[in-house]
Amino acid sequence: MLKVGIIGAGIQGVCNALFLQKKGYQVILFDRDEPGNAASYGNAGHFSPYASVPLNRPDIVSDVPSMLMSSRGPLALKWNYVPKMIPWFSKFLMNCTNDKMMHTAKNMHQILDQSLLAYDELFEEIDLEGLVENNGILYVWNEKNLKSRELEIKIRDDLGVKQQVVNKKEIHDLEPNLKPFYHGGVFYDYARHARNPKKILIKLFQNFINKGGKFLKLNIQDLNFDEEKPVLRSETQRFVFDKLVIACGAFSKKTN
Ligand SMILES: Cc1cc2nc3c(=O)[nH]c(=O)nc-3n(C[C@H](O)[C@H](O)[C@H](O)COP(=O)(O)OP(=O)(O)OC[C@H]3O[C@@H](n4cnc5c(N)ncnc54)[C@H](O)[C@@H]3O)c2cc1C
Numbered sequence: 001m002l003k004v005g006i007i008g009a010g011i012q013g014v015c016n017a018l019f020l021q022k023k024g025y026q027v028i029l030f031d032r033d034e035p036g037n038a039a040s041y042g043n044a045g046h047f048s049p050y051a052s053v054p055l056n057r058p059d060i061v062s063d064v065p066s067m068l069m070s071s072r073g074p075l076a077l078k079w080n081y082v083p084k085m086i087p088w089f090s091k092f093l094m095n096c097t098n099d100k101m102m103h104t105a106k107n108m109h110q111i112l113d114q115s116l117l118a119y120d121e122l123f124e125e126i127d128l129e130g131l132v133e134n135n136g137i138l139y140v141w142n143e144k145n146l147k148s149r150e151l152e153i154k155i156r157d158d159l160g161v162k163q164q165v166v167n168k169k170e171i172h173d174l175e176p177n178l179k180p181f182y183h184g185g186v187f188y189d190y191a192r193h194a195r196n197p198k199k200i201l202i203k204l205f206q207n208f209i210n211k212g213g214k215f216l217k218l219n220i221q222d223l224n225f226d227e228e229k230p231v232l233r234s235e236t237q238r239f240v241f242d243k244l245v246i247a248c249g250a251f252s253k254k255t256n
Contacts, residue, residue: 001026005232005239007220008247009035011201016245017208018122028239029208030232032219036201039249045194046137049116050161052109056095059148102155109159116190126203133193140171140178140185153186163188 004020006013009031017027029035067073095104123132141149156163164187166174171185194200209215218234223244225231230244246252 002242003028003240004243004245005030005230005241006245006247007031007223007232008249008252009033009205009215010038010040010247010249011036011197011204012040012249013245013247014201014204014208015118015122016247017213018204018211019118020245021208021211021213025243027208028214028216028241030216030218030220030234032217034217035205035215036198040201041198043197045197047116047119047132047192047194048137048188049112050156050163050188050191052105052112052159052161053152053155054095054101054104054108056092056104057101057151058096058098059145059151061093061096063145063148105155105159109161113161116192122204122207126207128200128203131195131200131203133195135193136187136189137191137193138166138171138174138185138187140182142181143183146183149184162190 002025004025004027006017006020006027006029009017009029013029013031014035017029020027064075067075068077094100153163153165166185166187168180168182168184170187171178171182172180174187205215218237220232220234222233223230223246224233226240230241232239232241232244
């Protein structure tokens with residue numbers, strides 16, 4: 001039986017572990033912490049297969065200065081961090097062209113389009129006990145930055161993403177308790193919402209363990225290849241695998 005090592009027990013690592021297990025691989029999952037304590041713990045919980053439009057896009061370049069200046073804007077920056085982030089920010093800007101945006105959007109769409117089906121397959125084996133709401137997700141906006149909203153709607157249309165553009169009356173009918181500050185919106189009736197992302201992850205993780213998966217709480221410090229096989233090292237142990245998945249989220253570039 002082929003052995004696969006997975007570094008990172010966030011939602012990516014755990015879902016990869018379950019699918020590889022289904023395919024008959026022997027899987028060992030590593031994390032320096034308990035499963036699901038990083039980004040997979042505290043996110044907004046949207047199952048959002050429509051979210052293929054990246055942050056890197058031409059219109060964001062002109063929006064950033066006003067976002068930074070507004071105390072209620074979606075961006076905040078520690079000004080003493082600016083010198084350190086210049087290399088990252090330059091790369092971010094270089095990826096804001098129309099071509100790069102569409103390249104990312106198409107590839108994201110290919111993956112996201114399969115995501116609900118993939119979750120359904122994993123959810124069949126666990127009891128979710130009301131942890132997932134299937135009421136759709138509604139986005140609304142005011143009359144500011146309407147060009148950006150139009151761009152997003154057009155890209156999703158071009159990609160074939162299912163979306164329902166809604167007017168003021170339709171928004172009110174869908175969500176009568178919402179203060180009518182809005183100008184328009186979009187409704188994804190198939191989207192879902194996780195009430196507690198961490199609890200869902202733990203149920204999936206437990207299923208992996210129940211089916212014979214192994215979890216080791218270790219900080220992986222080094223990754224190398226020995227006769228083309230990946231070799232992992234923690235402070236005290238060494239592991240050789242046939243295949244390796246790096247699912248360390250934001251930490252995936254460095255292993256120490
Ligand atoms: C505020 C916020 C809101 C979000 N809202 C949504 C949303 O609504 N919907 C959505 O789909 N996504 C959302 N996201 C994104 C989503 O949370 C992440 O994409 C997802 O959780 C990433 O999962 P992951 O498994 O790749 O990484 P993580 O959950 O970060 O897991 C990585 C794991 O790797 C481990 N690790 C790292 N390095 C090592 C090492 N050297 N050795 C051992 N272990 C290691 C870490 O301990 C960690 O447990 C949101 C993110 C944020 C921050």
